[in-house]
Each structure stands twice: as structure tokens, then as C-alpha cells.
Amino acid sequence: MTAPLIELADAGKQYTKFEDAPMLVTAALRFRARTTRSTLWAVRHVNFAVAPGECVGVIGRNGSGKSTLLQMLAGVTAPTEGRVTVRGKVAPLISVGVGFHPELTGRENVYVNAAILGLSRREVDERFDEIVDFADIGPFIDTPVKFYSSGMFVRLGFAVAINVDPSVLLIDEILAVGDMAFQMKCFDKMTEIRNSGATVVVVSHNLNAIRRMCDRTMVLHFGEQRFTGSTSDAVSLFHQMMGETRDLDEDDDDEAGFGRGVAKVESWALVDAQGVEHAYAEPGDELTFVAEVSFAAAMKDPVFAFSITSERGAVVYGEGSYDHRPGTFEAGDRTSVRIHLTQELATGSYKAQIGVVDRELDETVAAGTPIHFYAHGRNMVRGLIDLGGAFAVTDAPKRP
Amino acid sequence: MSSSAARLLPSAQGFDLTATPPPTRLLVRDVWRSRSLILVLARKDFFVRYRRTSFGLLWAVFLPLLQATILTIVFGKILKSRAPDYGVYVFSGMVPWSFFASTLGQGSTAIVDNTTLSNRIYFPRAVLPLIPVVSNLFSVVITLGILVVMCVGFGVSLGPRVVFLLAGVVLVALLSAAFALVFSALHVYFRDIRFMVSAALTVWLYVTPVIFRVQQLPHFMRGIIRANPMTGVVELFRFATVGASPGWITSLVITAAWIVILSLIALRLHRRFDRLFADRI
Numbered sequence: 172m173t174a175p176l177i178e179l180a181d182a183g184k185q186y187t188k189f190e191d192a193p194m195l196v197t198a199a200l201r202f203r204a205r206t207t208r209s210t211l212w213a214v215r216h217v218n219f220a221v222a223p224g225e226c227v228g229v230i231g232r233n234g235s236g237k238s239t240l241l242q243m244l245a246g247v248t249a250p251t252e253g254r255v256t257v258r259g260k261v262a263p264l265i266s267v268g269v270g271f272h273p274e275l276t277g278r279e280n281v282y283v284n285a286a287i288l289g290l291s292r293r294e295v296d297e298r299f300d301e302i303v304d305f306a307d308i309g310p311f312i313d314t315p316v317k318f319y320s321s322g323m324f325v326r327l328g329f330a331v332a333i334n335v336d337p338s339v340l341l342i343d344e345i346l347a348v349g350d351m352a353f354q355m356k357c358f359d360k361m362t363e364i365r366n367s368g369a370t371v372v373v374v375s376h377n378l379n380a381i382r383r384m385c386d387r388t389m390v391l392h393f394g395e396q397r398f399t400g401s402t403s404d405a406v407s408l409f410h411q412m413m414g415e416t417r418d419l420d421e422d423d424d425d426e427a428g429f430g431r432g433v434a435k436v437e438s439w440a441l442v443d444a445q446g447v448e449h450a451y452a453e454p455g456d457e458l459t460f461v462a463e464v465s466f467a468a469a470m471k472d473p474v475f476a477f478s479i480t481s482e483r484g485a486v487v488y489g490e491g492s493y494d495h496r497p498g499t500f501e502a503g504d505r506t507s508v509r510i511h512l513t514q515e516l517a518t519g520s521y522k523a524q525i526g527v528v529d530r531e532l533d534e535t536v537a538a539g540t541p542i543h544f545y546a547h548g549r550n551m552v553r554g555l556i557d558l559g560g561a562f563a564v565t566d567a568p569k570r571p
Numbered sequence: 572m573s574s575s576a577a578r579l580l581p582s583a584q585g586f587d588l589t590a591t592p593p594p595t596r597l598l599v600r601d602v603w604r605s606r607s608l609i610l611v612l613a614r615k616d617f618f619v620r621y622r623r624t625s626f627g628l629l630w631a632v633f634l635p636l637l638q639a640t641i642l643t644i645v646f647g648k649i650l651k652s653r654a655p656d657y658g659v660y661v662f663s664g665m666v667p668w669s670f671f672a673s674t675l676g677q678g679s680t681a682i683v684d685n686t687t688l689s690n691r692i693y694f695p696r697a698v699l700p701l702i703p704v705v706s707n708l709f710s711v712v713i714t715l716g717i718l719v720v721m722c723v724g725f726g727v728s729l730g731p732r733v734v735f736l737l738a739g740v741v742l743v744a745l746l747s748a749a750f751a752l753v754f755s756a757l758h759v760y761f762r763d764i765r766f767m768v769s770a771a772l773t774v775w776l777y778v779t780p781v782i783f784r785v786q787q788l789p790h791f792m793r794g795i796i797r798a799n800p801m802t803g804v805v806e807l808f809r810f811a812t813v814g815a816s817p818g819w820i821t822s823l824v825i826t827a828a829w830i831v832i833l834s835l836i837a838l839r840l841h842r843r844f845d846r847l848f849a850d851r852i
Binding site: 186242243245246247248249250251252253254255256257258259260261263270272274275279282283286287288289291292315338 | 584585586587588589590592607608611612615619622623687688689690691692693694846847849850
């Protein structure tokens with residue numbers, strides 16, 4: 172086994188927050204302590220190793236310490252405790268086009284930027300055509316970059332960073348860059364980089380991208396490493412945490428009460444027509460939810476209760492599968508539940524929940540982690556549900 | 572997968588970070604390995620200044636030429652100073668002084684001014700204040716040329732001593748680098764440094780024998796002038812051209828002492844804070 176390219180051993184970073192600007196003059200006039208300062212651990216006790224060829228995701232809410240982690244991996248800031256080891260060349264895509272000078276041409280900027288990323292002039296000469304080709308900016312390479320469109324600017328920056336043959340590629344909020352074709356090219360290039368034995372670390376809010384690219388994912392929560400493991404586990408934990416923090420002020424009704432443990436919701440997701448998981452729905456998308464339920468004890472004709480709640484807690488829709496009598500499940504059996512909605516939601520954030528209800532006891536025995544999702548409905552529709560109103564307005568009478 | 576040339580550069584070799592700063596030896600090595608980066612960024616700095624101007628690089632020649640011409644007219648024709656080469660005397664002091672003042676002005680704030688670079692990609696932060704040192708070397712080549720022409724014009728006989736101009740350039744570059752390294756590190760934590768440096772430079776010019784001779788000063792002032800590290804630099808430029816004033820060797824030794832002490836301070840500061848600057852920018 173080769174040595175990991177990235178190793179974090181109990182790494183932590185503490186920042187000092189200055190509540191007051193440390194101005195000597197004001198402090199002297201006030202005759203008191205110069206500054207009020209407090210400290211804050213941006214991340215702490217992170218343990219982590221990434222092998223060559225691995226792609227690892229980092230997810231977490233804003234302020235969970237993702238950026239600090241990236242800065243440590245880029246070598247820009249040293250940990251306050253623990254150890255951060257990176258073997259080989261780091262190319263941070265933390266911000267593409269860093270150091271681009273508007274007055275310089277694309278060509279000149281490529282040389283400067285590549286030098287910053289650690290390439291010698293000769294090495295840039297060797298890759299120059301490849302970079303220009305990748306950025307797909309053709310004749311504009313000899314135009315000052317201040318005349319570039321924002322797309323061209325970012326593409327060129329990305330092309331440089333990705334072509335410096337990094338051992339470790341750090342990507343922050345990937346690929347809000349360029350059109351679909353360019354994004355595909357980037358994904359291909361990243362795969363190529365990984366196959367050559369390099370490591371990619373992706374920090375993103377885009378869970379679908381994380382799911383598509385990363386073998387493993389770390390979940391950060393208020394600077395704490397909550398989880399590192401399979402991406403799907405990480406994503407569901409993340410959803411769960413999002414629910415947790417949102418539900419803090421709601422009274423937490425733990426729906427699984429008496430009889431708990433008889434059944435378990437193994438997975439629970441919002442999917443599109445192809446069965447791919449999503450956290451949002453586009454206009455015209457029909458919403459489908461899929462749950463996998465396992466049974467730990469025999470259960471006769473379980474009822475699956477489904478509900479959608481609005482962001483403010485109003486129940487938009489709720490129904491149980493009382494009409495279905497699927498028969499008796501034995502311990503170890505599994506079943507899948509599919510709920511297809513025929514009406515569309517109006518634009519907004521919603522929470523979907525599923526529960527397994529014991530028909531005889533009328534008691535919820537299992538509940539899935541609430542799914543938070545965003546529905547993008549038809550424009551101009553207000554409210555919660557799009558009832559699909561069709562307007563008929565009689566024209567104003569024609570006047571001579 | 573990377574060639575041996577790339578492996579030399581600090582960003583290409585990985586790192587091992589803890590709360591304890593790495594040894595000074597590594598910092599010095601990494602700065603040395605960043606020399607091509609310094610050169611690339613310095614060249615960019617220098618040439619970008621004249622981009623999109625109609626006269627381009629001519630400005631780099633014209634501005635110091637104008638200064639030299641005015642000095643010639645003022646001291647040669649208007650003031651009719653006793654020493655006919657007084658214009659050369661002043662200009663030979665102006666060459667290192669302008670270098671020092673502009674390098675210090677840009678270098679002292681370099682780490683904070685380059686936030687986009689210093690926050691995202693690692694290379695030793697000491698690289699940033701060194702960039703103006705190198706970019707100003709490009710312009711000093713031009714001013715040195717003008718100085719030599721001026722010497723010939725004023726009938727100052729240039730002996731083999733003229734090669735000491737190069738030693739002078741090296742000396743002023745070292746001194747500026749040492750000051751810029753120290754100030755740029757302090758500036759991250761004390762933003763007042765920016766204004767303190769420009770205030771200091773205003774006063775500094777008048778305690779450096781650029782437009783006057785040391786001998787013209789009252790005795791009590793001479794101590795200050797001698798302690799000033801720029802005196803040694805200016806005197807070396809004079810030695811190479813119009814001739815140095817007595818006691819200039821002492822000034823030179825004092826300048827060297829400043830460089831050594833400042834460099835030691837700079838090393839300590841940059842070793843300690845190199846990877847902590849980003850937290851405060």
C-alpha cells in the first residue's frame with residue numbers, strides 16, 4: 172500500500188476573533204484592556220488520510236470549517252494543533268484565475284499563473300497548447316483578459332490549474348463553471364488525474380456532484396468531524412443534521428414510539444424519473460419518493476404514512492396507505508414503498524417524512540429521516556400547492 | 572509525474588505542518604527555490620506598469636532623465652554651484668534613494684496587498700516583499716545608464732571604480748529587501764506600518780546625504796547621518812562616480828551591520844508567521 176497523499180492527524184485550527192479593532196489610540200484613551208478577544212476553533216480533532224487515486228468529498232453547513240480545512244490542505248495556514256501532511260504538488264482550485272492580471276493577455280497570464288502553481292517556464296511551454304485547447308478560447312489567447320467574458324476567464328484559470336499535473340487537487344464549490352460541455356470536460360480531466368494516481372478533494376454544497384464524484388465523504392459540523400465514510404452514508408447523515416438543526420426550535424416529536432424497532436426505514440429519498448436522487452425539483456418534474464423498509468419482527472399489513480410539510484411547518488399533504496394490505500412481513504423481510512405525486516408544489520422549501528404505522532396499535536413504529544428539498548414550481552404561482560389554475564379572461568369589448 | 576524541475580519549487584513538494592514553525596533552513600531553501608517565481612512576478616510587475624500607455628517603456632527612461640536634466644539645469648545654470656558636478660553628485664544619490672523609497676513603499680505592504688495570492692496558494696510569503704526589489708532592479712538599470720551618461724557629460728572622469736556601481740546596486744537591493752521583509756511581516760499585524768513607512772521616508776530623505784554633503788552639516792547631525800543605513804549606500808554610489816566623502820568606509824560597515832541585523836529579524840518573523848499571515852488578511 173502506498174503512502175497516503177494527504178494525512179491529517181488530530182488537526183485543529185483556532186482563530187482569534189477581535190471584537191474591537193486593535194487601535195492603540197482608542198485603547199489608550201479608554202484606559203482599559205486593548206482589545207476584547209475571544210478564540211474559536213474553526214475545526215478540531217480531524218483525522219483523515221487520503222490514498223492516491225481517491226476522490227474525497229467534504230460537506231457541511233456554512234461555517235462548519237470546510238474552508239479552513241481547505242486552507243490547511245493548501246498549506247496556506249498551519250494547524251494550531253495536530254499535524255497536516257501533504258505529499259506532492261497541491262493545486263488549489265479554491266479560486267480559479269487567482270493572480271490573473273487584467274492587462275496581461277491570456278498567454279502571459281497562463282505563464283504567470285502556472286509559475287505561481289509551481290511550473291517552470293519550460294514545463295508551461297510543453298503544456299501550453301493543451302491548456303489553450305482545454306480552455307477553448309482559441310484566438311483570444313493574445314487578448315488582455317480584461318476583455319474576456321467571465322466564462323472565458325474562469326475556463327482559462329481552470330485549464331491552467333488542472334493542467335499543472337497536481338498530486339492533490341483541491342476543489343471548492345465545483346464547476347459552477349462554463350456550459351455543460353465544459354463541465355463534462357472537467358469531469359473527464361478529473362477522472363484522468365485520479366487514474367494517474369492523484370487525489371481530489373471536493374468541497375461542495377452540491378450533494379449530487381459529491382455523490383457522482385466522491386468515493387468517500389467527510390461531514391463537518393461546527394468544526395467537528397462527524398463522519399467520514401461512504402458518500403451515501405455521509406449525505407444521509409448530512410440531511411439528517413440539516414433536519415436536526417432546523418428542528419431545534421420545533422418540538423421534537425419522535426414519531427417512533429411504542430413498538431419501535433419492529434421496522435426500520437433503511438433509505439428514503441426524493442428521486443427523478445431515472446431514479447436518481449435529488450434535493451430539488453424543477454418545474455414540470457413529478458415528485459417521486461422511494462423508501463426501503465426492513466422488518467426486524469413479523470408485522471401484518473403495515474401502513475406507510477407520508478407527509479409533506481412546508482418550511483413554516485404547515486402540513487401540505489399527508490396520507491397513509493390504509494387501503495393497501497400488503498400481507499405479513501417476517502423478520503428480515505424488506506419492502507420498498509414508492510409514492511408518486513400527481514400534483515406539483517409551488518416554489519419553496521419543503522420537508523417530506525415517512526413513517527411505518529402498526530395498523531392494529533395505530534402507532535408509528537419507524538420513521539425515516541426527514542428529507543429537506545426545494546421545489547421549483549411554475550413562475551407566478553403562490554401558496555404551497557400548484558392546483559394548476561387555468562385562466563379564461565374575456566377580452567375587453569372592441570370599440571370603434 | 573512531475574519533472575525534476577517542478578520538484579524544486581516549494582509548492583511542488585508537499586509539506587508537513589504542525590503548530591511548530593518549520594526550521595529556518597527550510598524557509599530559506601523554499602525562498603531560494605521560488606527565485607524563478609519571484610522573477611516571473613517581478614517582470615510582470617514592471618512591464619504591466621507601462622501597458623496600454625502610448626509611450627510604453629519610454630516612460631521608464633523619460634522620468635529619471637527628466638530628473639537628471641532638472642538637476643543639471645538647477646545646479647549647473649541657475650544656482651551656479653561652486654562644484655560644477657553638483658548635479659551628478661545629487662543624481663548619484665537619487666538613484667539608490669528612489670530605488671529604496673519605491674521598493675520600501677511597495678514591499679512593506681506586499682503581503683496584505685496580495686490577498687488573493689496569499690490566502691489561497693502556498694509559497695513562502697517572503698516572496699511577496701521581494702518582488703518589488705527585483706522589479707525595481709529593472710528600472711535601476713535604466714537610471715544607472717543615465718547616471719553614467721551624466722557623468723561623462725559633466726566631465727567626471729570615470730575610472731575602473733565605476734564597477735562599484737554594481738556593488739552599490741547589490742547593497743541597496745539587500746538593504747531594501749531586509750527592510751521590506753521586516754515591515755511586510757509587521758504590517759499584517761499592525762496596519763499602521765503603511766503610513767509609518769511613508770512618514771519615515773519623507774523624513775529619511777533629509778537625513779541621507781542625497782542633496783547635501785555630510786561636511787555641510789553641524790556636528791550633532793553627523794551622528795544621525797552615520798547611523799543611517801542609506802548613507803553607506805549613497806556613499807558607495809559616490810565612490811564609484813564623483814568620489815566619496817571621508818569616513819565613508821565606516822558608513823559602509825554600518826550599512827552592512829543593518830543588513831545583517833534586519834535579515835536576522837526578518838528570518839525570525841517569517842519563520843514564525845509564514846503560515847499564520849493568512850489568518851489575519
